[in-house]
Amino acid sequence: MKSQDIRSTFLNFFKNKQHSIVPSAPMVLKDDPTLMFVNSGMAPFKEYFLGNAQPKNSRIADSQKCLRVSGKHNDLEEVGYDTYHHTLFEMLGNWSFGDYFKKEAIAWAWELLVDVYGIDKDILYVTVFEGNAEDNLPMDQEAFDLWKSFISEDRILMGNKKDNFWEMGEQGPCGPCSEIHVDIRSAEEKAAVDGKTLVNMDHPQVVEIWNLVFMQYNRKANGSLEPLPQKHIDTGMGFERLCMVLQGVQSNYDTDVFTPIIREIETISEKPYGNNEDVDVAIRVISDHVRAVAFSIADGQLPSNTGAGYVIRRILRRAIRYSFTFLDQKEPFIYRLVDVLSKKMGDAFPELKSQKQLIENVIKEEEQSFLRTLDQGLVLLNRVVEESNSKIISGEKVFELYDTFGFPIDLTALILREKGLELNEEGFHLEMKKQKDRSRAASEMSTEDWTILMEDDVQEFIGYDFLETNVKITRYRKV
Ligand code: ATP
Ligand code: MG
Ligand code: MG
Ligand code: MG
Structure with missing residues (x-):
């Protein structure tokens, strides 16, 4: 089954159960x-x-x-190290706002996975909340039954508060949850362990x-719990x-969500996927990252230096x-993947x-600008690593890489980790603070607004203004 059909099957299934199907909300939140x-x-x-707003339909899916x-x-x-955590991903969901509850949510999840999608029930596991003494909560017997x-x-396995009790925040709606897990080992792998079908849930x-x-x-x-007058479902x-499960593969990257992008990367870089771990x-x-960045830009969030x-x-x-280090891409190249991404996902997400x-x-443009300094930054970083006799690289150096070469701290940390080293994060933040203090001091000196200056005060011409009477005022920035 193709990914498009997997998505539409989910939505149609819940549409037939009287859910309103709504488009994805923007991913970038402004308020x-x-x-x-x-x-x-x-x-x-x-x-x-x-309870601050009322949905038109008490059942929604998207x-x-x-x-x-x-x-x-x-x-x-x-991301990239395991094969099923992404930065950007789609979450299929069905909701009941004070409408159906556990019985339907569980029955429909099962019906969809086993009867509609045809997943073999012998590869499924479910978890149920085991209860918690501190909150005086019993196990979720209802879900278990x-x-x-x-x-x-x-x-059916028991799960603790961390995994099987969901809370919106310190206060507010909360409740037990049940998770469905899938054993994706191949038949050969199972045969190798005497055909054993039951495995530990911690199995990768x-x-x-x-x-x-x-x-x-x-x-x-006050931390105590009270029953909600209206119960809700959130899946x-x-x-x-x-x-991945429905296409019979063991990695999300081997599904048709990713293979067209990966083929394009292989073509452009002439590096085959599957030969070398790096x-x-x-x-x-x-x-993964091109999807996250493309979807964000489509939602109006451009790369910048804040937030x-x-x-x-x-x-x-x-x-x-x-791409620079492992695929030898010294020229902008990630932007070239957007075409195949938008062809592949543009029907479901027209903004692409x-x-x-x-x-x-x-x-x-981002690629061009970062590639201008990346090379030099890497040279500096290598030198720092060679010259350092400690396993921890100083905050000053990490800050220099950030400030001069545009290396975000997590990127420096990642590169160091590959070399078995760490960085001094506290030291970095200290340097960052020093710089902020310096620029604050500088801006405080010039906080006075634009002023009409005496001839000999003039520092920098910044333009003209017009009063309503059409009198022209020449404005200068006072430094
Ligand atoms: P995990 O334990 O695998 O990190 P989670 O418990 O954090 O998942 P939930 O918050 O329960 O995930 O989200 C619901 C579903 O979304 C998960 O069951 C999983 O299928 C999917 N999901 C969660 N995080 C990711 C991710 N980073 N990439 C892709 N899918 C994800
Ligand atoms: Mg998680
Ligand atoms: Mg989890
Ligand atoms: Mg979960």
């Missing part, structure tokens, strides 16, 4: 001070769960673009695909992981450095098509 990017499917519906690169969910370091009618008991090839959250409590300011399934990591990282813009710049510079030219231009 939520608590969150920079949408990092889960429920984020755009927060106000419904808090595929939401999510970015997990900062804050509570930061998967950046995993519901699951029992679909799956054998030895495949047992991958979480779907999380069903049952919001049934409200956490009060999230990783689209790329689902594609190259493979680089190819995975680049194919969300700096997050995007960091991701892109990281990708540039991987309509903004394609802008996305390409912005990425290309």
